[in-house]
Amino acid sequence: MNELNYDYVENFLYENIKRKSDFLESLEKEALENHVPIISPDVGQFLKFLIASKKPKKILEIGTAVGYSGLLMLSGSEQIEKFVTIELNETTANIAKENFKKAxxxxxxxxxxxDGLEQIKKLDEDFDLVFIDAAKAHYQEYFNEIKRLIKPGSLIVCDNVLYKAMVTTDDLLVRRKKTIVKRLRAFIDEVINLEDFESSLIPMGDGLLVAVRIK
Ligand SMILES: C[S@@+](CC[C@H](N)C(=O)[O-])C[C@H]1O[C@@H](n2cnc3c(N)ncnc32)[C@H](O)[C@@H]1O
Structure with missing residues (x-):
């Protein structure tokens, strides 16, 4: 269970997603078997929905893992011209490269x-959609740096912002996660109140924060 929803709700959401290609199905299965953290099925479906609605040409992702979310976003989205994804772990990134090639x-x-932050700082091009799914303690820094790379109408989607619901209540907070949770709470508060963004917190997966630049 993801701690955010009742099991029966979560199961229902996970079952009601569009059928994926055999390659994506096997990649998802392999990732789960090897304990590689990947987006939950409902978050994947929501990203597909956003991509179909907004038709982004350029996407930036922080946190590639084995390339599952990337391949899911790319599948069936021919208008995507460029997909840039940043991964700290070299071994994992090389597996992702292989998977992108195979697909x-x-x-x-x-x-x-x-490192996500260091690499974002080196980028100097606009993106229509940015998906943040890496080191939770650094979301605020990623976001601040990404602002430079997006125009009004572009989206920033952040996964895991409610972190096993610990962000929502101290009753669930485990001591060693105190700093991350404190940072995520400050991050959410800051983003929700930004003048130049309109944002929404969604109790999906491990918690999504979706922000659109409005000016
Ligand atoms: C939750 S996984 C990403 C899952 C992937 N987006 C998917 O759904 O298929 C988070 C990834 O971020 C990477 N990561 C952690 N810290 C990072 C950092 N500072 N910079 C870039 N990547 C980082 C981890 O190695 C891990 O592969």
Whole structure:
């Protein structure tokens, strides 16, 4: 259970998603078997929905893992011209590169190996959609830096912002996670109140924060 929803709600949401390609199905299965953290099925479906609605041409992702969320976002989205994804772990990033290649997507994908924040700072191009799914303690820094790379109408989607519901109540908070939770709470408060963004917190997966730049 993800702590945010009742099991029966979560199961229902997970069952009611569009059928994926055999490759994505097997990648998802393999990731789960190997304990690679990947987006939950409802978050994946929501990203597909956002992409179908907004038709982004350029996407930036922080936190590639084995490329599952990237491949899901790319599948069936021919208008995506460029997908840049940043991963700290070199071994994982190389597995992702292989997976993008196997899926025939390597020509529009750029996998950058390195720390999310350091690598975002080096980027100098606009993105229509940014998906943040890496080190939770650094979401605020990622977001601040990403602002430079997006125009009005562009979206920033952040996964895991409610972190096993610990962000919502101290009753669930485990001591060693205190700092991350404190940072996530401050991050949410800051983003929700930004003048140039309109945002929404969604109790989906491990908690999503979706922000659109309005000016
Ligand atoms: C939750 S997983 C990403 C899952 C992926 N988006 C998916 O759904 O298929 C988080 C990833 O972020 C990576 N990561 C952690 N800290 C990072 C950092 N500082 N910079 C870039 N990547 C980082 C981890 O190695 C891990 O692979």
């Amino acid at each position: 025939g997507e390597d020509s529009r994908v750029q996998v950058i190996i390195g």
